[in-house]
Amino acid sequence: DTAVSQTPKYLVTQMGNDKSIKCEQNLGHDTMYWYKQDSKKFLKIMFSYNNKELIINETVPNRFSPKSPDKAHLNLHINSLELGDSAVYFCASSQTGTGKETQYFGPGTRLLVL
Amino acid sequence: AQRVTQPEKLLSVFKGAPVELKCNYSYSGSPELFWYVQYSRQRLQLLLRHISRESIKGFTADLNKGETSFHLKKPFAQEEDSAMYYCAPRGSQGNLIFGKGTKLSVKP
Numbered sequence: 317d318t319a320v321s322q323t324p325k326y327l328v329t330q331m332g333n334d335k336s337i338k339c340e341q342n343l344g345h346d347t348m349y350w351y352k353q354d355s356k357k358f359l360k361i362m363f364s365y366n367n368k369e370l371i372i373n374e375t376v377p378n379r380f381s382p383k384s385p386d387k388a389h390l391n392l393h394i395n396s397l398e399l400g401d402s403a404v405y406f407c408a409s410s411q412t413g414t415g416k417e418t419q420y421f422g423p424g425t426r427l428l429v430l
Numbered sequence: 431a432q433r434v435t436q437p438e439k440l441l442s443v444f445k446g447a448p449v450e451l452k453c454n455y456s457y458s459g460s461p462e463l464f465w466y467v468q469y470s471r472q473r474l475q476l477l478l479r480h481i482s483r484e485s486i487k488g489f490t491a492d493l494n495k496g497e498t499s500f501h502l503k504k505p506f507a508q509e510e511d512s513a514m515y516y517c518a519p520r521g522s523q524g525n526l527i528f529g530k531g532t533k534l535s536v537k538p
Contacts, residue, residue, distance in 0.1 A: 320473075337447040347524060351526075356530070357514055357530075359516065359526075359528040361521070364524065364525055371524070372523050372524075373521055408526075410524065413537070417520070418464075418476050424473060
């Protein structure tokens with residue numbers, strides 16, 4: 317009964333390839349996020365969606381494109397992968413307007429670009 | 431701009447010793463602050479939020495608006511407390527703004 321799940325857990329690929337990471341939450345939350353954790357363990361927001369609408373789009377290369385087919389899913393597609401994209405990508409979700417708004421994180425997708 | 435500083439990259443203590451992980455923030459308006467913990471190769475989990483003023487796993491954190499600090503404390507560290515700890519205020523658009531994290535290592 318995982319609340320926030322991501323697939324795949326590990327992704328090893330060559331430079332120049334295109335890959336997708338999927339995220340699903342079964343908490344009924346209306347907001348989902350993508351965070352990137354670099355090799356120094358620094359976490360930074362990339363995108364957030366609220367009810368399938370893009371809310372935050374931080375300064376990330378436009379090779380990264382989030383897609384939210386419905387409230388429960390937020391996928392991340394990456395074109396023309398580069399070495400610097402190697403990181404752990406975390407998906408998270410929260411419910412806005414409750415006064416609590418705790419973010420629940422997925423297990424992370426460890427991406428290695430060779 | 432909202433910013434958060436965790437000055438210690440690594441904090442090493444012996445089991446049973448008190449521990450304090452520092453967090454300072456700059457924020458306009460009323461901040462909402464969290465501590466998240468990440469055990470080795472696991473997902474981030476909420477540890478504390480300042481609004482609830484609760485104690486989780488023996489950890490407490492008090493928001494000091496005068497010093498703009500939200501330090502995390504535990505009187506007696508345990509080996510299982512070894513993890514990465516992140517202080518994070520909530521940004522104006524709902525996202526978390528993470529500090530660089532402090533790695534806590536509790537030695538036996």
